[in-house]
Amino acid sequence: MRGEAVEVRIAGSSVRAYGDESIAAAALASGTRVLSRSLKYHRPRTFFCFEGHCSGCLVRLGGVPNLRACQAPCSAGAEVEGQNAFPSAEIDLLGAVDFLFSRGMDHHTLMTSSSMLNKLANKVVRQLSGLGKLPDVAATELPDVQRFDIDVCVIGGGPAGLAAATATAGARLSTVLVDDQLRPGGSLRADPRLGRSVAETRWGHAAQSGVTVLSRSTAIGFFPEDDGGVLAVAAPERLYRIYAKQWIWATGGYVVNLPFPDNDRPGVIAARAVGRLLVDHGILAGDKICIVESPACSDDVAALANALSVAGADVTRIPLAEMMGTRGRGWTTAIDTKRGKLDCDLVAVAACPAPASEGPRQQGCTVTLDEAAGGFRVVVDEHGRTSAPNAWACGDVTGYRGPAGAGEDGARVAAHVIAAAGRG
Ligand code: FES
Structure with missing residues (x-):
């Protein structure tokens, strides 16, 4: 189902992937969960939509920055690196910014007591933020x-x-x-x-x-x-x-996300993406999956929940009205609901497109x-x-x-x- 086997390198490790799948699918299947970091606070970011529309999966691929891993096919020898992180997207020391400025940071007002210090502060901030580095090789011809x-x-x-x-x-x-x-x-x-x-x-x-x-x-x-x-x-x-x-x-x-606290935590993925991984690639994205659903489109949710259960996942459906938030450090490990805490390793968000x-x-x-x-x-x-x-x-x-x-x-x-x- 996943096409011919190929070898790609993701975040410095060799990964067995398949020609018909995307880099993002191969990364998830091989256990690479965080692909990049947010622009300013270096919060972990990863796939949400698997359709090229959320920009959560931007990576450096073959020396070219800001390519969407979910829209890049696995070709033999592909070299994939996380970006906007040091030393890696999974363990990013620059994430200290989020810890140090837990109440938010306005870089325009950093160290404004002296113009030299302010210039220095802006230079450091510019190095810490941004989206990737310029390509290894500059394009010389127009397409x-x-x-x-x-x-x-x-x-x-x-x-x-x-x-x-x-x-x-x-x-x-x-x-x-x-x-x-x-x-x-x-x-x-x-x-x-x-x-x-x-x-x-x-x-x-x-x-x-x-x-x-x-x-x-x-x-x-x-x-x-x-x-x-x-x-x-x-x-x-x-x-x-x-x-x-x-x-x-x-x-x-x-696909869209639903409004609940910490809905941007890695491990919160669109239900359609979870379906795509299973149906198109034969990848079960989690073992214990909570599907958070809005009242519309419930027929689709029932079909997905059934397919995930048949594939071996433990599936719980939670109405949006009962959802109170997600827990976890790098990846979601539980959710809070009005009925109490529920352990899970994936939250699938089901909303009408x-x-x-x-x-x-x-x-x-x-x-x-x-x-x-x-x-x-x-x-x-x-x-x-x-x-x-x-x-x-x-x-x-x-x-x-x-x-x-x-x-x-x-x-x-x-x-x-x-x-x-x-x-x-
Ligand atoms: S753009 Fe790739 S997961 Fe959304």
């Missing part, structure tokens, strides 16, 4: 830029995007699918009811239908003023400029506050058409539907796009 002029561009390679792109390409509309993850599939890869094999099958169907799939490619901006609208996309080796007659936003939703609607907003699509998800969803009509010309949206970016519902929605909206393009 290539490739242009696409196509009928349909689908942004997002989860269940909705894969279904929509497969349908439009099947109707002989030239289609490009942009997906920022290591492998398309989105939430399918985190859902025990569907899973990795369904994601691989649907990705295969999209490719067979003629979809050009751009994996590990992030839509970084939509510019409506440029020639009717252009999407700028960044991939590891190149940039793309995409011009399309129709746009389908299938960007899904972001917040719609990833920044791209559609750049195109001018109207959005509205989705209070259950705590974000702005794209407003669509009954066909999936947004308020912007030639722009459509489907799946969780229009309101949470879950992986199965999002796939159905993608196929349904694609049928209207095909009709609008005169290929009904």
Whole structure:
């Protein structure tokens, strides 16, 4: 399930990893839990989302700083170091800052009695903080830029995007699918009811239908003023400029944390990430797992709790209203609830995903506050058409539907796009 075995070095130790998994998954499976330190107080930081969106997993990889470990594939010989820490992310002596300034530190007012002392203090603070060091080797060339002029561009390679792109390409509309993850599939890869094999099958169907799939490619901006609208996309080796007659936003939703004391302690991970580790990589992230849940999306939580139990974990579900905080030094070892203390080695946070609607907003699509998800969803009509010309949206970016519902929605909206393009 995890691909071909490879050897990588993480924080100075050799680790057996697998080609289909990310550096973050390999690190967690091998027991490396803290990957970096917070900018100012050097508090331990680590993975939360496993989807490239929380920035908790920034590492130095092959001499390049600030790469997301959860979006970097394990390739043989990869050298991974923690950053913003001394001597290592797990044991960081600079963490003394947090201890010494337990009531907070305003570095602008440090040692202001003398301008020389203040300059010195600022210099020391600048050395202690920041995000990584400059790359070992400076880039000397700009990346290539490739242009696409196509009928349909689908942004997002989860269940909705894969279904929509497969349908439009099947109707002989030239289609490009942009997906920022290591492998398309989105939430399918985190859902025990569907899973990795369904994601691989649907990705295969999209490719067979003629979809050009751009994996590990992030839509970084939509510019409506440029020639009717252009999407700028960044991939590891190149940039793309995409011009399309129709746009389908299938960007899904972001996992979010829930509000309880010490919810940023390492060992507090998004429930969808825990599902992804199990379903996509065969990694059980903890032995004693507490799932903290908000009232919405409880069907998904039940499926995950069941799968974790079947895999051998001891699982307890805690409503958010009963959650009082986490305990532990480097990693979470227990939680406090209104019923008392509960030992655990992982807290999985289950909240409804917040719609990833920044791209559609750049195109001018109207959005509205989705209070259950705590974000702005794209407003669509009954066909999936947004308020912007030639722009459509489907799946969780229009309101949470879950992986199965999002796939159905993608196929349904694609049928209207095909009709609008005169290929009904
Ligand atoms: S960005 Fe990597 S775990 Fe969130």
